[in-house]
Amino acid sequence: MAKEKKLFIGVLGNYTAELKLLLTTLLVLCSVATLLQFIPSRFTISASDLRVCISRVSQPQTQDPPPSSPSTLSSVSQLSRLLSVPPSPSPPPSPPPPPSDSQTLKRDFNPYGSAAYNFITMGAYRGGLNTFAIVGLSSKPLHVYGKPTYECEWAPRVNTTAGKPITTVGYKILPDWGYGHVYTVVIVNCTFSEPVNVDNSGGKLVLYAATSGGGDAKFNLTDRIEVLTESPGSIDTSIYTPSSKPKYDYFYCGSSLYGNLNPQRVREWIAYHVRLFGPRSHFVIHDAGGVHEQVLEVLKPWMELGYVTLQDIRDQERFDGYYHNQFMVVNDCLHRYKFMTKWMFFFDVDEFIYVPPKNTIKTVLDSLSEYSQFTIEQMPMSSKICLSEDYGKTYRKWGFEKLVYKDVKRGIRRDRKYAVQPRSVYATGVHMSQNLGGKTTHKTEGRIKYFHYHGTIAERRESCKMLVNSTELTHEKIPYVLDTTMRDIAGVIKKFELTMIGSTLQGTRQ
Ligand SMILES: *[C@@H]1O[C@H](CO)[C@@H](O)[C@H](O)[C@H]1NC(C)=O
Numbered sequence: 001m002a003k004e005k006k007l008f009i010g011v012l013g014n015y016t017a018e019l020k021l022l023l024t025t026l027l028v029l030c031s032v033a034t035l036l037q038f039i040p041s042r043f044t045i046s047a048s049d050l051r052v053c054i055s056r057v058s059q060p061q062t063q064d065p066p067p068s069s070p071s072t073l074s075s076v077s078q079l080s081r082l083l084s085v086p087p088s089p090s091p092p093p094s095p096p097p098p099p100s101d102s103q104t105l106k107r108d109f110n111p112y113g114s115a116a117y118n119f120i121t122m123g124a125y126r127g128g129l130n131t132f133a134i135v136g137l138s139s140k141p142l143h144v145y146g147k148p149t150y151e152c153e154w155a156p157r158v159n160t161t162a163g164k165p166i167t168t169v170g171y172k173i174l175p176d177w178g179y180g181h182v183y184t185v186v187i188v189n190c191t192f193s194e195p196v197n198v199d200n201s202g203g204k205l206v207l208y209a210a211t212s213g214g215g216d217a218k219f220n221l222t223d224r225i226e227v228l229t230e231s232p233g234s235i236d237t238s239i240y241t242p243s244s245k246p247k248y249d250y251f252y253c254g255s256s257l258y259g260n261l262n263p264q265r266v267r268e269w270i271a272y273h274v275r276l277f278g279p280r281s282h283f284v285i286h287d288a289g290g291v292h293e294q295v296l297e298v299l300k301p302w303m304e305l306g307y308v309t310l311q312d313i314r315d316q317e318r319f320d321g322y323y324h325n326q327f328m329v330v331n332d333c334l335h336r337y338k339f340m341t342k343w344m345f346f347f348d349v350d351e352f353i354y355v356p357p358k359n360t361i362k363t364v365l366d367s368l369s370e371y372s373q374f375t376i377e378q379m380p381m382s383s384k385i386c387l388s389e390d391y392g393k394t395y396r397k398w399g400f401e402k403l404v405y406k407d408v409k410r411g412i413r414r415d416r417k418y419a420v421q422p423r424s425v426y427a428t429g430v431h432m433s434q435n436l437g438g439k440t441t442h443k444t445e446g447r448i449k450y451f452h453y454h455g456t457i458a459e460r461r462e463s464c465k466m467l468v469n470s471t472e473l474t475h476e477k478i479p480y481v482l483d484t485t486m487r488d489i490a491g492v493i494k495k496f497e498l499t500m501i502g503s504t505l506q507g508t509r510q
C-alpha cells in the first residue's frame with residue numbers, strides 16, 4: 001500500500017515539474033506574442049506562427065494529435081485536463097482486435113535453470129549403531145516457503161537375507177536461527193529402526209532429498225546422494241558404547257576464520273589455550289581465508305606437536321550462507337569429532353577461557369559433568385585502553401597482557417559461549433545448542449568465564465590507543481575497571497610457549 005502511494009505521488013511530482021516548465025514557457029511566449037502585434041511588419045514572424053510553436057511545446061506531454069486549429073486555448077484545456085485527470089502512463093498501444101468471441105487465454109510460464117542447489121554436502125558421520133548425521137546447506141527459500149523432505153537409505157554392500165536395503169525418514173534440523181542467506185544450514189538426522197552394518201561387511205548411506213513441490217509445485221524433484229560409504233571392516237563399533245573412553249578430554253571447534261588476522265594475536269591465543277586444556281586436548285581451526293602465511297607460521301609448531309588440525313574450508317565461500325557458513329562448519333566439527341572427546345568447546349580466537357586459581361579446567365568440568373551443556377559468561381575487554389606504565393613498550397607486550405580494562409556497563413545482555421558433551425548433541429549453534437539430550441546450565445559464574453578482546457584479532461596496528469593510569473574510568477560513556485587477571489599470567493604463558501615449541505615464534509610481528 002505504502003509503496004503504491006509513493007509511486008502515485010512520484011508520478012504527480014513528475015507532472016508538476018513538467019507543468020511548471022510548460023506554464024512558464026507559455027507565459028513568456030504569450031507576452032512575446034502580445035508584444036509582436038505592436039511591432040511593424042518588418043518581422044516576418046507572425047503571432048500565429050508563434051501559437052503553432054506554443055502548441056508544439058505542449059505536444060510532447062501528450063499523445064494527442066496536433067490540434068487542427070492551433071490556439072493557446074487548446075493548450076490550456078490540455079493543461080487543465082492534465083491537472084484534473086489522475087495521471088496515467090501513456091495509453092497502451094491498442095490491443096490487437098479481439099478475436100470473434102471473448103475467450104480464455106492460457107498463458108505459459110517457462111522455467112530455465114535453477115538458482116540454488118537442493119543440497120550441498122559437507123560431511124556425513126555415523127553417530128551410533130543405527131544413526132547418522134548429514135551436514136550441509138540447502139536453498140533457504142525452499143526451506144522457508146516449502147517443505148522439502150528427506151529420506152535415508154542404508155544399502156548393504158552385499159545383499160544377504162539378513163541385510164537388505166532399509167530406509168528411514170530423515171529428520172531435518174535447521175540450526176542457524178534463520179540467519180542464512182541464499183543457503184541455510186541443514187543437519188539431516190537418519191536414525192534407522194535397527195543397527196546397520198554391524199557385521200562390518202560395508203555399505204552405503206544414501207540421502208534422498210526431495211523438494212516436495214517447493215521449487216515447482218508440479219514436481220517432486222528428488223536427488224539421490226550417496227553421502228557415506230563404509231568399506232568392509234572399516235567401522236569400530238566399540239567407540240559407540242557409552243563406556244568407551246575418548247582420546248581427548250577437551251576439544252576446540254573453531255568458527256570460520258576470515259580476514260586479515262593478526263598472527264601475533266593467534267600465537268598468543270593458541271599458546272594460552274594449549275596450556276589451559278593440556279596434553280589431552282585438540283584444536284580444529286577452520287580456514288575460510290583467514291589463515292594466511294604468517295598465521296600458518298604461528299600454528300605450524302603446534303600442528304607438528306599434534307595439537308592443531310587445520311580444515312581448509314575456503315571453497316564454502318561459493319555458497320552464500322551466514323558468516324562464511326560458520327553454522328555448517330561447527331556442526332561438521334561436532335559430528336566429525338563427536339566420539340573423540342569428552343568435552344567440546346565453541347568460542348572464537350579473540351576469546352580466552354579462564355578458570356580462577358585453585359581450580360583447573362579438570363576440576364571445573366568434573367563439577368559440571370551432569371550437564372550435557374553449560375554456557376560461559378563474557379568479560380568484555382577494551383580493545384584500545386592500556387596502562388600508562390606500558391608507555392613505549394606496548395608493542396612488545398602481548399594483547400591480553402596490555403589490554404587490561406574491563407567494560408562493566410550494567411544491564412546489557414552479553415553473548416555467552418559454551419561447551420558440550422558432544423555425544424548428547426545432535427546439532428549445534430554458535431552461542432549454544434538447542435538440539436541435545438540432557439541438561440543445560442547457565443550457572444557457571446565464579447567457576448569459568450571468558451575474556452573477550454573484541455576487535456583485536458583482525459587489527460594489524462598497535463591496539464593501545466589510549467594510555468591511562470587509574471583503576472577505573474569512563475570512556476565514550478562506558479565505565480571500565482582495571483582487571484589484570486590475564487596480564488598477571490602472561491609471563492607464565494610465554495614461558496610455557498618457550499618450553500613447548502622453543503624460540504621459533506619470538507620474531508612474530510602483529
Ligand atoms: C539423531 O536423533 C536421535 C534422536 O533424537 C539421537 O538419538 C541420535 O543420536 C541422533 N543422531 C546423531 C548422529 O546425532
Ligand SMILES: *[C@@H]1O[C@H](CO)[C@@H](O)[C@H](O)[C@H]1NC(C)=O
Pocket residue numbers: 156157158159164165
Ligand atoms: C540388493 O537388493 C536390492 C533390492 O532388494 C537391489 O536394488 C540392489 O541393487 C541389490 N544390491 C546389490 C549390491 O546387489
Ligand SMILES: *[C@@H]1O[C@H](CO)[C@@H](O)[C@H](O)[C@H]1NC(C)=O
Pocket residue numbers: 149151208210211212213220222
Ligand atoms: C516426494 O518424494 C519423496 C520420495 O522421493 C517422498 O518421500 C515425499 O513424500 C514426496 N513429497 C510429496 C509432497 O509428495
Ligand SMILES: *[C@@H]1O[C@H](CO)[C@@H](O)[C@H](O)[C@H]1NC(C)=O
Pocket residue numbers: 388389469
Ligand atoms: C600513576 O599514578 C601514581 C599515583 O597515582 C604515580 O605514582 C605513578 O607514577 C603513575 N604512573 C605513571 C606511569 O604515570
